Amino acid sequence: MNQKKSHRKVFIIGTVAGVIMFGFCFAMVPLYGLICKQAGLNSTAGNNGLLTAVSAEPTEPPDLTRRVKVQFVAVNHNGMPWEFYPRTKEITVHPGENGKIFFFAKNTTDKAMSVQAIPSMTPVIALKHFHKIECFCFTQQTLSAHEGKEMPMIFRIDKDLPKEIHVITLAYTLYDTTPKETRKG
Amino acid sequence: MTEHEHHAHAHDDGHHHGHIGHMPPAHHSMKNGLWPWISGWLFTTNHKDIGTLYLLFSLLMLFVGGGMALLIRLQLFEPGAQYFNPNSYNILVTTHGLIMIFGVIMPAFVGLANWMVPMMIGAPDMALPRLNNWSFWILPFAFTILLSSLFVAGGGPNFGWTMYAPLSSTYGPPSTDYLIVAIHMMGISSVLGAINIIATIINLRAPGMTWMKMPLFVWSWFITAFLLIGAMPVLAGVVTMVLFDRHFGTTFFEAAGGGDPVMFQHLFWFFGHPEVYIMILPAFGIISEVIPTFSRKRLFGYEFMVGAVAAIAFLSYIVWGHHMFTAGMAVGTQLYFMYITMLIAVPTGIKVFNWVGTMWRGSLTFETPMLFAIAFVILFTIGGFSGLMLAIVPADYQYQDTYFVVAHFHYVLVAGALLSIFAAVYYWLPKWTGRYYNETLGKWHFWLTVIGVNLTFFPMHFLGLAGMPRRITDYAPQFTEFNMVCTVGAFILGFSQLIFLYNVISTMLGKGERADDRVWEGSHGLEWTLDSPPPYHSFTEPPQLGSITHEIDAKYEH
Numbered sequence: 001m002n003q004k005k006s007h008r009k010v011f012i013i014g015t016v017a018g019v020i021m022f023g024f025c026f027a028m029v030p031l032y033g034l035i036c037k038q039a040g041l042n043s044t045a046g047n048n049g050l051l052t053a054v055s056a057e058p059t060e061p062p063d064l065t066r067r068v069k070v071q072f073v074a075v076n077h078n079g080m081p082w083e084f085y086p087r088t089k090e091i092t093v094h095p096g097e098n099g100k101i102f103f104f105a106k107n108t109t110d111k112a113m114s115v116q117a118i119p120s121m122t123p124v125i126a127l128k129h130f131h132k133i134e135c136f137c138f139t140q141q142t143l144s145a146h147e148g149k150e151m152p153m154i155f156r157i158d159k160d161l162p163k164e165i166h167v168i169t170l171a172y173t174l175y176d177t178t179p180k181e182t183r184k185g
Numbered sequence: 186m187t188e189h190e191h192h193a194h195a196h197d198d199g200h201h202h203g204h205i206g207h208m209p210p211a212h213h214s215m216k217n218g219l220w221p222w223i224s225g226w227l228f229t230t231n232h233k234d235i236g237t238l239y240l241l242f243s244l245l246m247l248f249v250g251g252g253m254a255l256l257i258r259l260q261l262f263e264p265g266a267q268y269f270n271p272n273s274y275n276i277l278v279t280t281h282g283l284i285m286i287f288g289v290i291m292p293a294f295v296g297l298a299n300w301m302v303p304m305m306i307g308a309p310d311m312a313l314p315r316l317n318n319w320s321f322w323i324l325p326f327a328f329t330i331l332l333s334s335l336f337v338a339g340g341g342p343n344f345g346w347t348m349y350a351p352l353s354s355t356y357g358p359p360s361t362d363y364l365i366v367a368i369h370m371m372g373i374s375s376v377l378g379a380i381n382i383i384a385t386i387i388n389l390r391a392p393g394m395t396w397m398k399m400p401l402f403v404w405s406w407f408i409t410a411f412l413l414i415g416a417m418p419v420l421a422g423v424v425t426m427v428l429f430d431r432h433f434g435t436t437f438f439e440a441a442g443g444g445d446p447v448m449f450q451h452l453f454w455f456f457g458h459p460e461v462y463i464m465i466l467p468a469f470g471i472i473s474e475v476i477p478t479f480s481r482k483r484l485f486g487y488e489f490m491v492g493a494v495a496a497i498a499f500l501s502y503i504v505w506g507h508h509m510f511t512a513g514m515a516v517g518t519q520l521y522f523m524y525i526t527m528l529i530a531v532p533t534g535i536k537v538f539n540w541v542g543t544m545w546r547g548s549l550t551f552e553t554p555m556l557f558a559i560a561f562v563i564l565f566t567i568g569g570f571s572g573l574m575l576a577i578v579p580a581d582y583q584y585q586d587t588y589f590v591v592a593h594f595h596y597v598l599v600a601g602a603l604l605s606i607f608a609a610v611y612y613w614l615p616k617w618t619g620r621y622y623n624e625t626l627g628k629w630h631f632w633l634t635v636i637g638v639n640l641t642f643f644p645m646h647f648l649g650l651a652g653m654p655r656r657i658t659d660y661a662p663q664f665t666e667f668n669m670v671c672t673v674g675a676f677i678l679g680f681s682q683l684i685f686l687y688n689v690i691s692t693m694l695g696k697g698e699r700a701d702d703r704v705w706e707g708s709h710g711l712e713w714t715l716d717s718p719p720p721y722h723s724f725t726e727p728p729q730l731g732s733i734t735h736e737i738d739a740k741y742e743h
Contacts (some may be wrong), residue, residue: 006313006384006387007313007384007388010380010384010387011316011384014379014414015380017414017415018376018380018417020418021414021415021419021422022418022419022421023417023422024418024419025419025421025422025425025426025452026422028452028455032445076456077441116442118441147636175440175441179444
């Protein structure tokens with residue numbers, strides 16, 4: 001009888017371990033985001049800083065002795081029929097100073113569509129020093145059929161940006177987020 | 186060959202074979218009626234019956250997956266996408282991988298564990314026999330679902346066995362859902378099987394069978410079972426996320442909703458790398474049984490062999506990143522994964538050297554199981570070396586997604602895992618059936634297989650280094666000659682398995698010379714103290730380990 005009991009013990013421990021590992025897989029989702037954020041890795045989760053707004057008031061006077069070139073890239077995710085490009089391809093700013101540029105987006109289809117722009121940045125080190133005051137990527141954008149829109153983006157680079165960085169590239173990928181039901185209709 | 190067969194036939198006594206001295210259960214013969222036969226196999230809780238079912242299932246799947254491999258090689262015989270359109274080709278590649286991994290290698294090892302673990306540790310049966318029955322009978326249903334996905338609208342899964350999102354989530358065909366359910370079922374089956382093996386080994390060892398006296402096959406399965414419990418639920422979890430992304434509006438792997446497709450790769454390979462060792466550790470165990478028997482020596486460095494298996498199992502959980510060097514990763518992370526991956530070569534090297542050390546100055550004979558075991562040691566080491574090359578980050582940037590990778594994992598899985606399974610089947614078949622297999626046919630099978638394996642997979646190293654990408658239906662003309670060699674090799678390899686099929690089935694049906702309990706001159710261990718074939722319930726009385734320990738000492742005195 002003693003043996004019977006210990007089989008049950010092994011079975012219960014084994015099953016619980018299996019369930020924990022199944023749960024561990026899901027626990028990895030927030031953990032993954034956290035690790036990428038802490039380590040400053042260039043992943044969607046790591047780029048979350050590019051999706052949150054800071055105050056427009058400059059905290060410090062701009063460093064007029066330095067110039068940083070910021071380049072803008074726009075990419076359509078697979079199969080996105082929209083027109084999407086930056087009005088200004090590149091801009092030179094002083095650290096500490098606010099810069100403003102426009103992206104243009106046009107829904108070329110006959111149906112209303114929602115989109116989400118996802119940013120990413122090179123070099124990755126610049127992520128921590130690049131702050132957005134206003135961005136079209138903070139929310140989903142919805143455009144009706146054949147509608148076009150000028151979308152502003154205001155940003156500031158702080159003065160702690162490492163000295164060796166002279167060029168920063170900010171890329172946006174445009175994803176279709178139109179709900180599936182309306183997509184079919 | 187025919188002479189040998191004739192000779193074997195002379196020893197044949199006609200109708201009834203095996204089961205001397207005990208009553209065979211009703212379902213072992215069709216003579217008792219069809220229903221007892223069906224229900225007997227369906228509801229059996231006997232470890233030998235279930236082991237046989239696992240092994241026969243795996244044999245069937247070997248021919249299904251092998252047939253797919255031959256179709257793939259047919260397509261690649263010459264450039265120009267001859268027979269299949271790209272989607273059909275991708276479906277073939279995907280299902281070939283899934284069937285060979287989950288339908289052939291894993292069930293074969295579980296089948297061997299079912300047969301051998303209770304007999305090797307002196308137990309009457311597995312600890313949880315009804316659970317055992319269920320673990321097996323889930324599998325045919327899982328594979329029916331998987332194979333039926335080939336015939337639904339939109340075609341079968343076509344994204345490779347790795348199922349990378351968004352290929353499987355956003356762009357997956359409707360049949361992806363079939364695959365996900367099939368994987369859930371396989372996962373449940375393997376985890377339950379693993380729990381059963383752990384319970385058996387912990388609780389049912391014969392008196393005196395201490396941990397460090399356990400045969401190495403038992404040790405390697407004990408550790409593999411932990412890998413299964415740790416890894417399979419993660420696969421189940423990640424495919425569940427794919428299912429949610431596909432149907433319930435979540436965005437685990439979709440950047441537009443805040444998810445990340447690279448996370449799929451992390452989670453998949455967190456399962457995938459332990460899975461690699463799930464498919465090779467039992468092979469290490471088999472080889473560690475076969476080589477001492479035919480070298481007539483004790484296994485060299487038993488303690489280190491156990492330690493090496495445990496070390497490999499531990500390391501397998503922390504090296505998954507080496508599958509994704511080119512997916513985007515910080516330099517420090519790449520270096521970490523590179524160094525840790527190379528570290529695995531140390532315990533693996535210990536194993537290879539100890540097998541060679543076991544053979545050193547032994548009195549070797551070259552029966553079929555030993556031939557397969559020696560081929561395993563040599564060819565697996567080649568696969569290990571190409572693995573080391575792939576672990577080097579800058580080199581991996583070049584090799585990633587080329588035929589070099591295909592050559593590497595076929596050397597460890599076909600020349601490694603599959604050859605070890607052949608070794609195991611030839612080694613224990615006389616014990617299982619009470620009859621020797623046909624040695625001449627066994628040698629034919631061995632030589633054709635080894636020549637076939639090397640002809641098929643060795644040129645793939647060069648194709649990969651020359652830059653031929655994997656998973657393509659058509660290729661540049663300069664790769665033609667080597668691809669033709671691969672295809673010829675694949676057909677030799679594929680058709681030589683018919684010899685194996687014939688040899689095994691005819692032995693099961695009672696052809697061949699009778700085997701005594703010991704079967705091999707150098708055999709050692711508890712399983713050889715039972716009759717051949719063994720009684721339906723292995724050890725109804727716990728065996729005395731003392732006698733067998735002394736026997737080993739006497740036998741292997743130097």
